[in-house]
Amino acid sequence: MYQLLRYICGMNNSQLYKGSLSLIILKLLEENKRMYGYEITQKVKEQTNGELVINEGALYPALHKLEAEGLLTVTIEQVGNRPRKYYALTEKGEAETTNRLEELTDFVKHMQLLLNPKLSLG
Amino acid sequence: MYQLLRYICGMNNSQLYKGSLSLIILKLLEENKRMYGYEITQKVKEQTNGELVINEGALYPALHKLEAEGLLTVTIEQVGNRPRKYYALTEKGEAETTNRLEELTDFVKHMQLLLNPKLSLG
């Protein structure tokens, strides 16, 4: 049966993650200079102790969109016989990363104001 | 031109708020026992110092959906000649509110792990 159960279904099941993927990508690239898609999925899994799993069906379109928006550049490299697409931030992408991080801070701030029993994640 | 510019366009412009509306509704109802739609929009504006504006085109469908899911009950009351639909949490809705709050905590935790320069909103 080839590879039917390739992923054990990442299940974040919460709608809250919608809209956060591009920020995650941008921020990881800010820290790591250049990364390829699969590497991003592994990094996210690693840094969240396996709790957050990026769906590849969301990741690749998101990368393509960020590239189309001029926030990322891509460089294809052959590793063995396999192609890798390394992504890196453009200048515009760096600026946008800063903006998006501010947006996240605002989001958390607003959530705290609304759900006041505090989120307390210092 | 009647009331063309009725709202100065709430503009939260960030995609991050996607998926958070139902939690906001649930939580406000947990705190306030019963509220009607328009009251919710005002409360959110008030508690976030006008920074977060709920789009009515999102709010009403969200309320209807929560009701359809059995998380809210509705009671119509006439105020003067105008109808108000008061919403309140069901038992199931209370439980769900707890779950959704946990999901938000997890979301913030994961974002903190990924964007480690910390969110620090104690």
Added chain:
DNA sequence: AATAATACCTCAGGTTTTGATGTATCAATT
């Protein structure tokens, strides 16, 4: 030889939101 991991991809269908628009009542102003 088969499986698992690496590495890219697409696409139908789902959910949620945006932005525009519609209707109507009531209070305040002109």
Added chain:
DNA sequence: AATTGATACATCAAAACCTGAGGTATTATT
């Protein structure tokens, strides 16, 4: 008396994003 603004509900097409499924192919492990 008439208009505006606030209150209060609603719908809907299009946009945005994601899920879950599927596809292809290489390399490493069992």
